[in-house]
Amino acid sequence: MGWQRRVLRVDLTAGTSAVEPLNMEWANAYLGERGLASKYLMESMDPKVDALSPENALIFATGPLTGTMASTSGRYAVVTKGPLTGAIACSNSGGKFGAELKFAGYDLLIVHGRSERPVYLHIADDEVVIADAAPVWGTSCWNTEEWLKAHHQDPLLKVASIGVAGESLVRYACVVNDLHRAAGRSGVGAVMGSKQLKAVAVRGTKGVTVEDPKRFMSAVAQTKAKLWDDPGRRGLEKYGTNAMIDNMHGFGGLPTRNSQQVQFEGTTKINARAMRATGEDGHRNLVTNKACFGCTIACGRIAKINPTHFTIVNRKEYRHASGGLEYETAFAFGAECGIDDIDALTFANFIMNEQGMDPISFGGTLAAAMELYEMGVITDADTDGVPLEFGNAEALTIMAEKTGRFEGFGRVLGLGSKRLAEKYGRPEVSITIKGQEIPGYDARALQGMGLGYATSPRGACHMKHDVFEEDMDDVSGNGKAKPCKDSQDRIAAVDSTGLCWFTTSAWGLEEFAVQVDAACEGEWTAARLTEVGERTFNLERRFNLAAGLTSADDTLPKRFLRTPAPSGTAEGKVNELSVMLPAYYRERGWTSDGVPTNETLSRLRV
Amino acid sequence: MHKALLIDPHKCTSCMQCELACSFEHTGAFNPARSRIKIFEFEHGARSIPYTCTQCEEAWCLHACPVEAITVNLATGAKEVDANVCVGCKVCTIACPFGTINYSADTGKVVKCDLCGGNPQCAEACPTGAITYVDASWTGLARMQASAVAAHGQPGA
Numbered sequence A: 001m002g003w004q005r006r007v008l009r010v011d012l013t014a015g016t017s018a019v020e021p022l023n024m025e026w027a028n029a030y031l032g033e034r035g036l037a038s039k040y041l042m043e044s045m046d047p048k049v050d051a052l053s054p055e056n057a058l059i060f061a062t063g064p065l066t067g068t069m070a071s072t073s074g075r076y077a078v079v080t081k082g083p084l085t086g087a088i089a090c091s092n093s094g095g096k097f098g099a100e101l102k103f104a105g106y107d108l109l110i111v112h113g114r115s116e117r118p119v120y121l122h123i124a125d126d127e128v129v130i131a132d133a134a135p136v137w138g139t140s141c142w143n144t145e146e147w148l149k150a151h152h153q154d155p156l157l158k159v160a161s162i163g164v165a166g167e168s169l170v171r172y173a174c175v176v177n178d179l180h181r182a183a184g185r186s187g188v189g190a191v192m193g194s195k196q197l198k199a200v201a202v203r204g205t206k207g208v209t210v211e212d213p214k215r216f217m218s219a220v221a222q223t224k225a226k227l228w229d230d231p232g233r234r235g236l237e238k239y240g241t242n243a244m245i246d247n248m249h250g251f252g253g254l255p256t257r258n259s260q261q262v263q264f265e266g267t268t269k270i271n272a273r274a275m276r277a278t279g280e281d282g283h284r285n286l287v288t289n290k291a292c293f294g295c296t297i298a299c300g301r302i303a304k305i306n307p308t309h310f311t312i313v314n315r316k317e318y319r320h321a322s323g324g325l326e327y328e329t330a331f332a333f334g335a336e337c338g339i340d341d342i343d344a345l346t347f348a349n350f351i352m353n354e355q356g357m358d359p360i361s362f363g364g365t366l367a368a369a370m371e372l373y374e375m376g377v378i379t380d381a382d383t384d385g386v387p388l389e390f391g392n393a394e395a396l397t398i399m400a401e402k403t404g405r406f407e408g409f410g411r412v413l414g415l416g417s418k419r420l421a422e423k424y425g426r427p428e429v430s431i432t433i434k435g436q437e438i439p440g441y442d443a444r445a446l447q448g449m450g451l452g453y454a455t456s457p458r459g460a461c462h463m464k465h466d467v468f469e470e471d472m473d474d475v476s477g478n479g480k481a482k483p484c485k486d487s488q489d490r491i492a493a494v495d496s497t498g499l500c501w502f503t504t505s506a507w508g509l510e511e512f513a514v515q516v517d518a519a520c521e522g523e524w525t526a527a528r529l530t531e532v533g534e535r536t537f538n539l540e541r542r543f544n545l546a547a548g549l550t551s552a553d554d555t556l557p558k559r560f561l562r563t564p565a566p567s568g569t570a571e572g573k574v575n576e577l578s579v580m581l582p583a584y585y586r587e588r589g590w591t592s593d594g595v596p597t598n599e600t601l602s603r604l605r606v
Numbered sequence B: 001m002h003k004a005l006l007i008d009p010h011k012c013t014s015c016m017q018c019e020l021a022c023s024f025e026h027t028g029a030f031n032p033a034r035s036r037i038k039i040f041e042f043e044h045g046a047r048s049i050p051y052t053c054t055q056c057e058e059a060w061c062l063h064a065c066p067v068e069a070i071t072v073n074l075a076t077g078a079k080e081v082d083a084n085v086c087v088g089c090k091v092c093t094i095a096c097p098f099g100t101i102n103y104s105a106d107t108g109k110v111v112k113c114d115l116c117g118g119n120p121q122c123a124e125a126c127p128t129g130a131i132t133y134v135d136a137s138w139t140g141l142a143r144m145q146a147s148a149v150a151a152h153g154q155p156g157a
Helices: A025-028 A033-046 A097-105 A141-151 A190-194 A211-227 A232-240 A239-251 A272-276 A326-337 A344-355 A357-375 A392-404 A417-423 A447-453 A466-472 A480-494 A503-504 A507-521 A524-545 A558-562 A578-586 A599-604 B017-027 B061-064 B091-097 B121-125 B141-153
Strands: A006-013 A016-021 A060-064 A076-081 A088-093 A106-113 A119-124 A127-132 A160-161 A175-177 A181-183 A195-203 A288-292 A300-303 B003-007 B037-043 B047-051 B070-072 B079-081 B102-104 B109-111 B131-135
Touching: A006 B017, A025 A033, A025 A524, A033 A076, A033 A088, A033 A480, A033 A524, A033 B102, A060 A097, A060 A190, A076 A097, A076 A181, A076 A190, A088 A175, A088 A190, A097 A160, A097 A195, A106 A119, A141 A160, A141 A195, A141 A344, A175 A190, A190 A195, A195 B131, A232 A239, A232 A272, A232 A503, A239 A272, A239 A326, A239 B070, A326 A344, A326 A357, A326 B047, A344 A357, A344 A392, A357 A392, A357 A417, A447 A480, A447 A578, A447 B047, A480 A503, A480 A507, A480 A524, A480 A578, A507 A524, A507 B131, A524 A599, B003 B047, B003 B070, B017 B037, B017 B121, B061 B091, B079 B109, B091 B141, B121 B131, B131 B141
Parallel strands: A006 A106, A119 A195
Antiparallel strands: A006 A016, A060 A076, A060 A106, A076 A088, A088 A181, A119 A127, A160 A175, A160 A195, A175 A181, A288 A300, B003 B131, B037 B047, B070 B079, B102 B109
């Protein structure tokens, strides 16, 4: 109950699929989604193999609460070895695909090998077919989803697919489901492309049951009411995640122009209020908000580009509404590239969803290329004649399309910031950790965030820890190690339930525990969830150490460690990682080299 | 006094909690494939519309049924299918102009909204008020009130 107790394993090299029972010993230790998929990944492949080789495994994982009545039950995770970082990649997504996979009767879908020709997977409950993807290979995620629904005469089909970017092994290609939700980070879409797997199309009619329905519905009603009344939730519903950009600009933590600055003067033109404002011509960027499956928050943005804007004035195919700006997109395309044109940002965001690319990594890579262009290292001869100056909105939209179609300079941008900067002999220009581009928080202003970046298993990431309040209270490295460690464990637990991290403004682990406990067999307390989280985090660490990463990779770009913040709350300061990291390793029960001690591993039964 | 489901698509976020609640009430499992209320998305996800049986007064399904498996619940006004009587002939599914009564291959019977005996779980579950259960004779009341408020607020009105 909660779990479907079934795993679907597909071998694309052999062209076979088989169902196996869920390993309940692992499910009891790692719960589901992120934790359970990490365990299965560790047991299904050698962490040393190349991420884009057939030997890598690609796991789509639901949690025990995915597809249930619990608020935000639409989450699934894609777990694999990431081609951007060489580390374990875990990207989760909402929309409706994850719940549908669960309804078809599977907790996990594990894909091995590599098909000789492009294929897609069609799953209708117990019927699993590896089908020819030739009609959609070379086309976008949007076209693929439309074609699959028409081809199978099934408008209720749920689709997760890659675009041309994923096919072309763009290092930060993502898996897009339901048109504009994505397992976005770390290049999980490139792994799918390397396997020649264009899409997974699912239709499930089996449903999900829970252990104690009466207690579960009571727990769901109570937690849902608490979430509904939460001011954080109300803010997300009305303004979306982009409410954050004003805070970060004001605080001086908004990475701007490839993190050379920490405040962006164009913020008011691309913030949540700008999205909601109706212009003199009657156009409004934001059309409505939208929920993922089972969600009581509904933070998703649905937006339209101004029809008179240069990007679409002659292109009717982009005039419809689609996924709008999140904070991370507004930061990555806006502040980090110095661009304040909200329609250009929205257009580039559409292209990210259409061709399946991570906007954070694309924006970070373009920003690095812009800095190199302004340094004179890259010239018009490299960029197909497009002047890559900071603030050039047209350059953003052209390069988004070129990268999405893997053409011209887009092929270089598709390498990601680290490989691009190395190619031009200027590695210091890449603002990445473990090869992954930073999200929208400057590590000098938000010190604990920096520690989280350095120690996140998938490289620079804002979704694996939460030291936000401590960071706003104190711009120093003092006292950040423990809250960073504790929040990493807490979030790893949340990521293993099948629910969304955005509930945590209203819920603590207690609220997750009462729902998991009623849905699943056994006793599930907040303490046990914390243990699942810590166990998962240590397992991810073991994967990365086995893959060849060391404590030397737990670092930050020199810009955060050596160059003082030019303005804002942290003016004159650098990140104090050297103070935080040893304290963090101690909190974790890891050696001074960042290796979990035998004592820690046996305590957690990793 | 009968009550009716009132649907306001402008408030729908497409969260599917109505479908989860409906399927749970009727099957004991969370299973949108077995829900009697469905959400349809339009305009690339910009609009979402929940749709279910309107409980017609002169119900096509009821009149079409050759074995009188569909009867009126006098307490709620709902047209209910008696699964013990239904023979799965599907004539009602042809008769219904709205498509809101459907054959279930799992059970060999037809299923439709029964207003959950007077406590519709879709309305209970809807977080935004897109689905409410109101006086059947005054489904326009909220909109009428909103119009009155708008008119009152206009200059000179």
